[in-house]
Amino acid sequence: MGLSTLRNVRYAGMSSCVxxxxxxxxxxxxxxxxxxxxxxxxxxxxxxxxxxxxxxxxSDLAFDATGQLLDALQWQREDIDALIVVTQSPDxxxxxxxxxxxxxLRLTNTTIAFDINLGCSGYPFxxxxxxxxxxxxxxxxxxxLVGDRCATLNDxxxxxxxxxxxxxxxxxxxxxxxxxxxxxxxxxxxxxPVGGHREPFGPQHxxxxxxxxxxxxxxxxxxxxxxxxxxxxxxxxPPSVRRVMEYAGVAxxxxxxxxxxxxxRMINETIxxxxxxxxxxxxxxxxxxxxxxxxxxxxxxxxxxxxQLSQRGxxxxxxxxxxxxSWGTCIxxxxxxxxxxxxxx
Amino acid sequence: MPxxxxxxxxxxxxxxxxxxxxxxxxTADTELRSLPEWDSLxxxxxxxxxxxxxxxxxxxxxxxxxxxxxxxxxxxx
Numbered sequence: 463m464g465l466s467t468l469r470n471v472r473y474a475g476m477s478s479c480v481x482x483x484x485x486x487x488x489x490x491x492x493x494x495x496x497x498x499x500x501x502x503x504x505x506x507x508x509x510x511x512x513x514x515x516x517x518x519x520x521s522d523l524a525f526d527a528t529g530q531l532l533d534a535l536q537w538q539r540e541d542i543d544a545l546i547v548v549t550q551s552p553d554x555x556x557x558x559x560x561x562x563x564x565x566x567l568r569l570t571n572t573t574i575a576f577d578i579n580l581g582c583s584g585y586p587f588x589x590x591x592x593x594x595x596x597x598x599x600x601x602x603x604x605x606x607l608v609g610d611r612c613a614t615l616n617d618x619x620x621x622x623x624x625x626x627x628x629x630x631x632x633x634x635x636x637x638x639x640x641x642x643x644x645x646x647x648x649x650x651x652x653x654x655p656v657g658g659h660r661e662p663f664g665p666q667h668x669x670x671x672x673x674x675x676x677x678x679x680x681x682x683x684x685x686x687x688x689x690x691x692x693x694x695x696x697x698x699x700p701p702s703v704r705r706v707m708e709y710a711g712v713a714x715x716x717x718x719x720x721x722x723x724x725x726x727r728m729i730n731e732t733i734x735x736x737x738x739x740x741x742x743x744x745x746x747x748x749x750x751x752x753x754x755x756x757x758x759x760x761x762x763x764x765x766x767x768x769x770q771l772s773q774r775g776x777x778x779x780x781x782x783x784x785x786x787x788s789w790g791t792c793i794x795x796x797x798x799x800x801x802x803x804x805x806x807x
Numbered sequence: 808m809p810x811x812x813x814x815x816x817x818x819x820x821x822x823x824x825x826x827x828x829x830x831x832x833x834t835a836d837t838e839l840r841s842l843p844e845w846d847s848l849x850x851x852x853x854x855x856x857x858x859x860x861x862x863x864x865x866x867x868x869x870x871x872x873x874x875x876x877x878x879x880x881x882x883x884x
Binding site: 497498501502504505687688689690692693696697728732735736 | 826828844847848850851852854855858859864865866867870
């Protein structure tokens, strides 16, 4: 599909929620690896992360964010025609988390609800899928809930968050422009290798190995090929941004903010430098919130510029990229939208 | 290879990219595996250095095939 335009879709509001519990990447690291961890933090730019309580799931965060946003928007629950969840940490393998949330949120039985399995790239894709249903005229008001529970104690990158974005049909809404892409040849770069039908979970997966630093690793742990992900991100994202800007007929100076998936400082700074963007136009939440997977675009908008975005019209360029591999960019205008402050739950 | 890039400049950029915790002496003959910080983070730093400083795309396999710092320098050819 690549490039496309959505018409008659208004970005009505957005809310983000993170868990209370804060992990410090240096202070909470085992003393044995602290010196190495300091070097790592210097390069990835992530000082602290948020991690769910034992009982808490991504959907609990998204549920709280949705309650906050619906109250702020003063939308009636019976008016919501679609609820789409973009996550890779569902409540259960089946059924879809979106359908469970339809009931928890007391939405009507005529609400379309389903999940999309995307991670770090997910926000532009989620906007496009819901936006397309709205542009068709079938859905008048809809919600897209994006995020993951992906933080662990040992891993220094990932952080938990849940978000909700409200879109509605509006014949006067400015056009939204998208560039959405997939490359499944890179599917092994980021993967959970165990637990699906290719490699069902079995007794051979329960025995961990201990590395030279004393940390345990299980056969089913997340695989993350850092060099492959870095090469992919820094090679694919800048051309996609240029492509969607040319398609939308806008230049860098027309765009108020460029919001990118918060991967790590090395990747994000390389993308920013290759596009020649000033850092004040590229807000970052890496230091405080780490890599919140698909939630990182809305979390960054909420935590850094929600007041500005609530005041007057702004033109944004959004870029998500990661697992799949997949990457998507979009250009949209946010005017008179409702963006409450960051919710902590 | 950019005409202005000398081996000395390359090594200086390399030292910055790897982010050594303690000062090390590096020449073209230095074996990468002998360096205490030659790890996955260093690999990311070197890939970024090639991209941003030299406009050259290298991948993880290029790094795996390189034995010495001089081998990395030759990737600029």
